[in-house]
Amino acid sequence: MSTPTTVTCDTCGTSLTRSKQSRTSQPRARYCSNACRQRSYRLRHRSGGVDAGLSSELLTQLSSFVGRADELVELTRLLHEVRLLTLTGPAGVGKSRLALEVAGQEARGRRSEVSVVRLGAVTGADAVRRRVLDALGDEPDGGPAASAPDRLLVLDDCDHVLYTCGTLLTELLPGRPRLSVLATSREPLRLPGESVFSVTGLALSDPESVNSLSDSLRSDAVSLFMDRARAVAPDFRLSRDNAADVAEICARLDGLPLPIEMAARLIRVFPPAEIRSRLHDRLALLTNGWRLADDRHQSLRAALEWGYALLKPVEQALLRRLSVLPGGFGPDAATAVTADVPGAAIALPELLVALESKSVITPLTGAGGGAARFRMLESTLCFGQERLVAEGEDTATYERLTAWLTTISLPLRNEAVVPVATLDRLAEERVNLAHAVRRLGAGSDERQLLLAGALAAVEGAQGRGAEVAGLVEHALAQTAPDSEYRTVALEATALARQGTEPDEAAPRIDRAVREERRRGRTALLGRLLLERGILRQGRDEHRASLDDLDESLEIGLRSQHDTLVALSLGALARHWLESGDPAGAERELARALPVLRGGVAPQWLSAVLSTAGSLALEKGDLKRAEEYFTQALRCRAHQHEDAARALEGLALVATRGYRFDRGVRLLGVAERVRGGRPGESDWWRQRVQQARETALRALPVGRAESWLEAGRAMPWRQALCLALGEESAEPRARGAAHPLSRRERDVAALVVEGLTNRQIAARIHVSVRTVETHIRHIRTTLGLRSRAHIAAWAAQQQADGPQTPTPAPAPFASASAAVALRRLPDPREVLRGVSIGGGAARPELRGA
Structure with missing residues (x-):
């Protein structure tokens, strides 16, 4: 002892x-x-989570730390496994604040003695060395004693002194085995044993969320915006009216904390909608950094200029030119726009790697096995475009971009059927196409006709053709009437209106056919005749439709274009079927389908598969018909309008198979998808109407109407699952996503059981600090004031069952949170059912 x-x-x-x-x-x-x-x-x-007695360098954090719960857990784990950990990321992403928060956790847990060295204003190698050694203090000549505590050295802002820091750490780390280093920089130190953690923007709201308010409450970026906004405008609240604007502001700022904080502080002057509308000039707007912050944190422009000055001249040139590609880019696009930079073409892979390591560009994930693709953050794009104009390089760079986009769009002018690979390639450049078209729209350059047509083809394949119809019309008005690209633009306007305004589409496709016929029987003429023939089919102009399809087939046979031939045969098969010749339809489909299954745009294949399903339906082969309609629906699962015929076909199959409830619901979905637009021949509409009447007669009136209304109101994804047989036929309401992660829900449930943080950590096999982080995030997300309120909230959710409740508002909506808390059970009532030793709560509180 x-x-x-x-x-x-x-x-x-x-x-x-x-x-x-x-x-x-x-x-x-x-x-x-x-x-x-x-x-x-x-x-x-x-004091901001820092024990000043452990380190005088750790400055008190006066503002709250929002989000990044997962990053804190991961960084704490890494810090105990490696001796050199570098946080990298773009300007304003919050590297320094995250590093200080991690260091503060280490200090509070007394796991390490922490020293912070800020290098932002230090330039000389001697000054860097002196600051670091002073922070570490002197040690005995024999090296650190066995009893010496672990030390954590935080090197903040190493960007401009990377070589000096690398040299110094190479000397220090081998001789100080209990020393660990946490560095922040826009690029790695590139030292042996270094582990790199890339810091990205805060979590954003789901842009496709139906309930923008509840989704925004779960967004770390929105939480930060609201926290800083309420600091200057205490009465400001997140509501259904402004949630979409706040979410858009955070998304446009890429979730970066620095510009989000600056934007939030503008809430005293501008409402969210106006801040959102002014973000096109964000470099002039976001200039309200903290008064005593470093110069480079005083404005967004200053932060970007700091990193720009550290780039090599050739890297600066690449940044400026790549800024004309807001939709991202691959090596081919980068090569095209940087063709005037000496040596860039040969060294492009190396330069792209360098820009990525310096947090200027970001690799895009999910590209599969295709070529590499990168993007710039929107703020970096704005800065790069500003520098491009300042250097007088904008006109030449945009000319190279336009020429490259024109080259990859030429198949629309020269091919009878645009290859799928071309459409996929153009889809990748969709945003860049729109950017180029809008820039060309100020003049009369005829290439805007081709690029607008290419953009319309891409958007049309996704069911959004009407959204770009205005750009195509503008291009037609701005350019000469004899341009060789004019027929492509006319075709685009006709297709954009085909589903919604067939009477407006007909004269446009007629003009396109007339103008192209002057150039002879070209491949493009064959495609235009095919499209006009299909449009006339839907308008019940049978004789004219047959003439167009016959001529399209003839052009395809003469030019030996198998895909055009197959598409023409597929359209003729529909004509023979509706004319009462199923044998002729079957003959044409037997020739067309094998070719089209080999690779064709989904909208083309879907139409022919629907015709095959209609033929099987006429022959009474319900199983085969369901297979065809299901395949047709899968081709266009992402596009509502083009899915109407496949949905109606599946409804006919269900009705003829005496599954009337399924058929009625699918008819309801199809009615909503079609939206009152005809788009089909009388032959098909009669069969749909007959199926509808049969199903309604077979079901009780009240039940039939409820099923029909359920189909009309059914969300698209649920309707798709119903149609494809991937979900129960019973309609059910879908709640909003849960505000807490699965692990946070587990922690909340264990709080109900009365477990301490240490007991919870042992139960779910994590550290006590991790549990503390989860509990802090639960309180922030739900706007709860204490651990007892967490227990009350979790107990209520357990009692309510699996349905997802509406979360209580976050702390920034304290008044609403108070109302929500009044609806919760009294925490004392919950805790009375918890044993002192951490036993289970009463069964009724656990939903047993």
């Missing part, structure tokens, strides 16, 4: 007796009572 020694309470100074602690063990905090322990804990958290 060791000799008792006298120590004092770390909080109040009362004398204590310490025993059973070796002289070589690291001292731990000691308290005279639990009250002093809790008081110390609260004091540390009020």
